[in-house]
Amino acid sequence: MIQWFERLLTKSGASDDQRDRIVYAYDGSGIEGQTPLIIWPKDVRHIAHIMLFLRRIGANILIRGSGSSLVGGAVPQGDIVMDLTRFNRVIHLGDQEKTITLEPGVYLKDMNNLLKRYNLEFPIKPRNYKITTIGGLIATNALDSRSKKKGRAKDWIEYIEIIDGTGRLVKVDSDNLKFFCGREGTSGIIVKAKLKLAEINEDESASIEGFEYIEELTAKAEELSRREDVISVDYLDPYSSDILGLEPRYTLITCYSNKESGEITSKKELKDMRDKINELGFKFATRDYIYDFDAKIPEEKLTRFLNWLRENKIISSGYADQGMIHCYLKEETKGKADMFYEFVKSIGGDITGEYGVGLTKKKYVDEDYKNKIKVLKEKYDPGNVLNRGKII
Amino acid sequence: MSYLNKSILSGFSKASCPAYKIFLNEAKSPRGLMILAEKNIPDKGFYDYCTCGACEVNGPVSKISLDEEIIRMRERLVEEGMTTEANLKMINNLKEKGNPFGSLKKGEIPEEIWDC
Numbered sequence: 490m491i492q493w494f495e496r497l498l499t500k501s502g503a504s505d506d507q508r509d510r511i512v513y514a515y516d517g518s519g520i521e522g523q524t525p526l527i528i529w530p531k532d533v534r535h536i537a538h539i540m541l542f543l544r545r546i547g548a549n550i551l552i553r554g555s556g557s558s559l560v561g562g563a564v565p566q567g568d569i570v571m572d573l574t575r576f577n578r579v580i581h582l583g584d585q586e587k588t589i590t591l592e593p594g595v596y597l598k599d600m601n602n603l604l605k606r607y608n609l610e611f612p613i614k615p616r617n618y619k620i621t622t623i624g625g626l627i628a629t630n631a632l633d634s635r636s637k638k639k640g641r642a643k644d645w646i647e648y649i650e651i652i653d654g655t656g657r658l659v660k661v662d663s664d665n666l667k668f669f670c671g672r673e674g675t676s677g678i679i680v681k682a683k684l685k686l687a688e689i690n691e692d693e694s695a696s697i698e699g700f701e702y703i704e705e706l707t708a709k710a711e712e713l714s715r716r717e718d719v720i721s722v723d724y725l726d727p728y729s730s731d732i733l734g735l736e737p738r739y740t741l742i743t744c745y746s747n748k749e750s751g752e753i754t755s756k757k758e759l760k761d762m763r764d765k766i767n768e769l770g771f772k773f774a775t776r777d778y779i780y781d782f783d784a785k786i787p788e789e790k791l792t793r794f795l796n797w798l799r800e801n802k803i804i805s806s807g808y809a810d811q812g813m814i815h816c817y818l819k820e821e822t823k824g825k826a827d828m829f830y831e832f833v834k835s836i837g838g839d840i841t842g843e844y845g846v847g848l849t850k851k852k853y854v855d856e857d858y859k860n861k862i863k864v865l866k867e868k869y870d871p872g873n874v875l876n877r878g879k880i881i
Numbered sequence: 882m883s884y885l886n887k888s889i890l891s892g893f894s895k896a897s898c899p900a901y902k903i904f905l906n907e908a909k910s911p912r913g914l915m916i917l918a919e920k921n922i923p924d925k926g927f928y929d930y931c932t933c934g935a936c937e938v939n940g941p942v943s944k945i946s947l948d949e950e951i952i953r954m955r956e957r958l959v960e961e962g963m964t965t966e967a968n969l970k971m972i973n974n975l976k977e978k979g980n981p982f983g984s985l986k987k988g989e990i991p992e993e994i995w996d997c
Contacts, residue, residue, distance in 0.1 A: 506908075507922075508908050508917060508922065508924045508926060509906070509907070509908050511916060511917065511920065511922065512907045512908045512910075512912070512913035512916045512917065513907055513908075515890060515912075515916055516890070516892075517890050517891045517892055518890070519890050529905070529906075555892055555895065556892055556907065556912075557891060557892045557893075559891075572905075572906075572907070574905045575905050577905075596896075598896060617891070617892075617893070619893055619896040620891070620892050620893050620895060620896050768893075771888045771891065771893075774888055775888070
């Protein structure tokens with residue numbers, strides 16, 4: 490089989506080397522999978538050709554960008570791995586119209602570095618901002634701490650082009666993005682995206698406030714999220730606050746779209762604070778909290794949910810204005826994940842959260858969402874060639 | 882999963898890795914090399930790690946030193962005879978001339994420069 494890929498992609502475009510098969514078996518989740526082969530296409534025609542070939546021989550592929558998924562979204566389970574990081578050209582930058590058209594393998598950080606000179610940026614910067622590719626950003630419909638006001642990745646896309654499971658090239662306009670954004674590669678391979686851009690706003694400030702009780706925190710968070718000048722409201726529990734060098738209390742860190750509303754105004758301090766919050770999970774990992782769970786909680790249930798976490802001694806942080814909560818568990822307590830997600834579902838929460846479903850949350854997916862994915866599969870990937878075993 | 886803590890598995894170390902940016906192959910990234918080190922698999926790819934330390938400076942907090950693990954694996958590679966032509970040249974030059982690039986006059990620039 491490798492000879493077929495080598496003829497299409499050249500020798501450097503395919504590998505069944507033991508070394509490559511071992512390292513590509515992992516993503517950010519720590520789950521170990523297996524793969525017979527890794528391919529690196531750089532042309533959309535090659536990808537279409539590959540899809541036709543795979544359907545003919547009954548094989549399936551796992552689409553991979555940076556492999557930073559925390560839920561096993563990039564772990565192959567016997568699939569051929571299609572690494573798209575070499576499919577990474579910027580096709581067109583329209584700095585006047587504030588758009589950029591590019592291939593999925595471009596790293597978000599590299600793209601924003603390019604855009605700086607035009608005072609532009611893609612405004613959605615998820616926790617794995619430093620490492621996520623554009624394809625991964627779209628496949629997970631990424632969000633960040635500011636998404637309450639700014640929306641998610643889907644809201645900043647003009648169109649994408651995908652190759653579906655039958656090898657067909659499809660241009661997807663904004664009305665149909667929902668069939669591919671956030672579907673974790675189960676319905677199509679993103680091969681091009683035209684993104685909308687925002688002007689960089691440097692006039693920001695932040696404030697930090699501690700609370701004794703969860704009820705005080707959630708009431709304040711609700712009040713803050715209604716303000717026009719509030720961009721984000723981060724939440725930390727006492728343990729998370731302590732890790733970040735703050736008083737060990739329930740804490741809100743609020744960012745404002747001006748320099749007047751908050752006490753912290755230094756650009757460096759604001760950036761350092763954001764980096765520390767984004768990398769909180771890694772700090773926990775050095776203290777053996779290696780399991781990171783997330784869910785989206787309805788606003789009216791947030792107080793109840795945070796109290797439940799407190800009662801069950803589960804450490805947490807998140808975006809208070811969005812109800813997006815991240816929790817951290819050690820190896821010996823990872824069994825709490827089941828009750829965590831059951832509780833999330835019992836209060837009408839969304840288990841996909843920020844990280845998606847991948848492999849680790851599959852068993853918690855409700856029938857409604859499963860059926861949605863099945864319908865997409867029937868239309869765009871009837872042979873179930875793409876990211877088989879993910880989500881459903 | 883002794884070395885493979887979350888920091889390494891996250892892949893954040895790739896963001897600033899010059900070797901990874903050239904090869905765009907996971908096996909050349911700090912994460913890939915640490916996976917191979919964890920499994921004790923000797924591979925000449927360990928010589929492509931340039932010990933610049935960017936992954937440790939710019940990556941998130943990590944419990945272990947990547948440099949130490951890479952060097953440990955390189956020692957093993959040498960013990961197993963899996964060295965590179967450049968390494969052999971430099972080692973021979975060091976033994977014979979005390980200089981990895983051979984016999985040079987003061988101020989002379991070597992005709993060939995290698996690294997491992």
